[in-house]
Amino acid sequence: MNNSRRDFLKKGALGTTAIALSGGVSGAAANIMESRTTKIPSASHFGAFHAHVRDGKIVDITSQLDSDANPTVLVKSLADRTTNNSRVKYPCVRKSYLEGKGKGELRGKEEFVRVSWDKALDLVANSIKKAQEKGGNKALYNASYGGWSHPGAFKPNTMAGRFFNQIGGAVRTSGEYSNGAAGQVNPTLVGDMEVYSVQTAHEQIIANTKVMILWGCDMYKTQRVGYSVPNHRCYDAYEEYKKAGIKFISIDPIYTVSASEFKADWIKIRPGSDVALMLAMMNYLYKSKKYDKAFIEKYTYGFDKFLPYLLGKEDGIEKTPKWASKITEIPEETIKQLADTMVSNRTFIAGNWSLQRAHHGEQVDWSIITLASMLGQVGLPGGGFGFSMHYEGGGDANSGKATVGGMSQGGGDKVNIAIPASRMSDLILKPGHTVTYKGSKIVYPKVEFMLSAGGSPIGHQPDVNELIEAMRTLDTLVVVEPWWTPSAKMADIVLPATTTLERDDVAGGMSYSNDRIYAMKKIVEPVFESKDDYEIFALLAKRFGKEKKFTRGRTPLEWIERLYKRSYAKKEMGISFEEFWKQGVVKYEIPASARKFVRHEDFRKDPIANPLKTETGKIQIYSDKFAKFNYKDFKGHPTWFEPAEWLGNKKLVAKYPLHLVSPHPTYRIHSQLDNTWVQNVHKVQGREPIRISPNDAKKFGVKDGEIVEVYNDRGSLLAGVVVTDTIRDGVVAIEEGAWYSPEESSKTKSRCNSGQVNVLTSSRPTSQMAQATTANTVLVSIRKAGTIKPNLAYQPPKIIGA
Structure with a gap:
């Protein structure tokens, strides 16, 4: 691995910078080649693009620059998707x-x-x-x-x-896996899942926010892909964030790409202890009388029922900064200073999804919502909270117009x-x-x-x-x-x-902006069978x-036309399906009013006329509905529960001393693209990287660039070491999504030769409430790998008669 690529990984530059592809044809020859090439528009989870096809084969992929403001390298990886060696050719x-x-x-x-x-x-x-x-x-x-x-x-x-x-x-x-805990809880708390809701507009953040808390949120990294078709305009907004002088604070065991880009202060929290930190801040704000009492009384329900727990009258443990300091390993004074900074400035808390993918993950969003309520800035321009600023254009202004839906399951x-x-x-x-x-x-x-x-x-x-x-x-x-x-x-x-x-096929552009419809035209004929x-x-x-x-007697193209006819483009703009299909894209205008959008603003202005869809019409700091479930691991108010696996468990740490987190992939959507050439930028000797701090690397005797075995009672895998100071001591990170490849398929619990992190993660549920995944509640150890075999993750099996 060359030094520039090694530095690229160490610094955590995870793919927002373009990786150029050079060509070798020029002049008259290039003109001849171009005349033989057909340019076909389409779209993907990585952005809108044109496929350049010659003699029935894709020779290049280029972004639709009028639709994709800041294209990423991921769209280039689509070029070998049709002829990839790992294709299933026949039934x-x-x-x-x-x-x-x-x-x-x-x-x-x-x-x-x-x-x-x-x-x-x-x-x-x-x-x-x-x-x-x-x-x-x-x-x-x-x-x-x-x-x-x-x-x-x-x-x-x-x-x-x-x-x-x-x-x-x-x-x-x-x-779902993405939001299995928060998605089941938030509707009861604030009347909406929140994790997929339209967020406060970038323009309002830029104009009003003084402090942004990145609570496990890595916007730069995760915005590269989208559930529909991303436009990557958010990166232009982020440049304006920097110019606006917003103070960024990252609470995360990893110094993320976003933390680096925004030059954020880094609070190196112990994984799994975020709720304890939030409770301590709430305790401090209450006892110092700095919280917004008027907001709590007018806009929330159940604070009085939550207070006995916060003050320790319910369980005998007051949730003070001193108490939380031992759990989080964050100094008591830092906890107080963080609370003071947030309450004395217009503060926006950007939550994420990974924190709720942990044991008792239901408590994370609930605690953020409660903390934001005590700050009293919910519904104010540039204040409050958002759980989707990192997802497919969160913060983009919304057109308010219908694009195209999908096929019904009937x-x-x-x-x-x-x-x-x-x-x-x-x-x-x-x-x-x-x-x-x-x-x-x-x-x-x-x-x-x-x-x-x-x-x-x-x-x-x-x-x-x-x-x-x-x-x-x-x-x-x-x-x-x-x-x-x-x-x-x-x-x-x-x-x-x-x-x-x-x-x-056909797709709408962006989950939030809803400002384009893309024709996804067939680029090449189906390969093999x-x-x-x-x-x-x-x-x-x-x-x-x-x-x-x-x-229903319809061909795919007839279904596409039927879906298009329901859109604003056809109904209001009068653009025929034939015209749309020919030009490949329809663009909507974004109204100026959408750039003024503030989440929960209407509720704040008049909670009687605009109640939340909750039990009381208010923010539920306490839920009588939840309390009646009588679950031992899920109460009627935000609660700190000790995780089953974490660095505070001395008995387990003696055997498995490292906390493993599995962030969103750098160059994939989950396991998609793991079998493409773009992974060569990322992999270490053909395996998924494991990031580890210099102190831990020295402690375990591992070196940058070598292959190690990562293991616990559930399984083991091989990963390539990346020593970096962008991760907290005691924590290692392996991105999720590598293709599983057992070294010896005939054996039970064979070591994974590729680095599929879910070999190590637990199927333990978050709680009796949501039964969601706890993939980020994992302890492991590492050791020298010993003899290793070639990684066959991307090779097809033996096929008789092929």
Whole structure:
């Protein structure tokens, strides 16, 4: 690894700087080449782009600069998505499954056999019918999660859901990994999930904010990708943030890209102790009488019920700065100074999503909301809190106009069982088990059949080894994917899907600005024998006599036109579908009033006329609804609960002395793009990097650039060492999303040769309330790797007949 790349990683410059690609053709030859090249507009989770196609092959990808203000290198990585070596070329079936032996314990251990589409689809349909005969539709599990594989209307998870609903439904997912804890709690607290809500406009932050708290929030890093199509205009706003003289404070065990860009003061908090810090600040503000008593009385409910806990009258432990200092390892005076700084200035608290992906993660947003209420700035320009400033243009002004929606999953689900996202392994391994969820109970059915489309469970589900154990108990596992992902290699039947570049689709621009519609035109023909998800599930529906109900007799392009006709562009601007499809994009104007938007401003101006959608119409510092659940690990008010794994647990630390966090990836969306060339900038000897402080590197005897083994009781993996002073002592970081690759697939709990961090994370739920993931509550140790083998994560399995 060269020095410049090593410095790039050490400094934490995680991809907002462009990585240039040079060409070698010039002059007359270039003109000839250009005349043979077709330029086709499309869009992706990484930005809008033009594909340059010559002789049926993609020769370059360039950003649509009028739509993408600050393009990132990620869009370039799309160029090899169609011909990547890890493509699933044909329908494939695991050998012993095809032979009718069907031993689940051989999943992930044996070769596949190439079969025809008819044979593969018949096998899938028959396995579904077999499961239905055993346990009805409750025996079917649609594990197709999220919509991150495509930004358009034909998302694989939607197509899968639409199919299952035609045949009576299946067990499905409730909530999500991104915001599984906060998403279940915030609506009761403030009447809205908040994590996906339109944020206070950048213009109001620039004009009014004096202090911005980056509470685990890394805007520069995570804004590079989007659920729809990002425009990256936020980076221009961030430059204005700097010019405005806003004071930034980063509370994080990592000195993030954003902290570096904003030259933020760094509070090196101990992971998992954020709620204790917030409670101590609240205690200090109350006892010093610096909190906004008038705001609390007018706009919140239950402060009087929360106060006994804060003052220690409820449990005998007063939540003072001295108390929190021992937990957080932040000096008592620093805690007081932080509270003073926030209460005496117009302060905006930018929360994030990773903090609630931890044990008792429900408490984090609740505590931030309560702290912001005591500061009394909720609803003021540039003040209050926001939980989505780091996500797909959070802070962008909103057009207020309809773009295009997606395909509907339709009705027909008679199963009506939705399990929390992180309970996948539990569902499969514990039939008949009862789990609590949001005050109610769910009884797991006996699952026989599982299907995953457009996502890799061995990538987002915690405790990979537990998940593999669960997968091997199923009767049938089907994966619909363009690539031989870790989950595809574990399947019985693999159906090859097209990529975004091999199908027509349509997408809206930005979750927040809603100011563009993009034609996502087919760039190249489907490679090998791959088919669109729409066609795959229509063919499956046909085997159940439901094809017409699934397709409604429409082609994909007819669906796209139907969706477009509902948009503002067609209804109000009068732009025909033919004109839109030809030009490739429609742009909306952003009204000046949108740049004045302040979240919760109407509520603040008149809480009677504009109540929140909560129990009382106010901010719920205390919730009677939650208190009635009577959960031991979730109360009626914000509470500090000690995590099961953290640096304060002396017994565990003696064995596993490092706290592992798994931030959002640098050059991927979760596991997407891990099999592309862009990862070469990031990987260390072909493995995922592990960031470690100089003191800890010396303590464990590891050196920059070498491969080490990271391990705990759940598993082990190989990672490449990056020694950096941008991470707190006692903490290491491995970004999530590397493709799992067991060194010896025949062995249980084989070491992962690639660095898939979920080998180490726990499937422990956040609490009885949300049952969400706790991926950031992990202790590990490291040691020399010993003999290592080549990393085969991106190689297809052996295929008979290919």
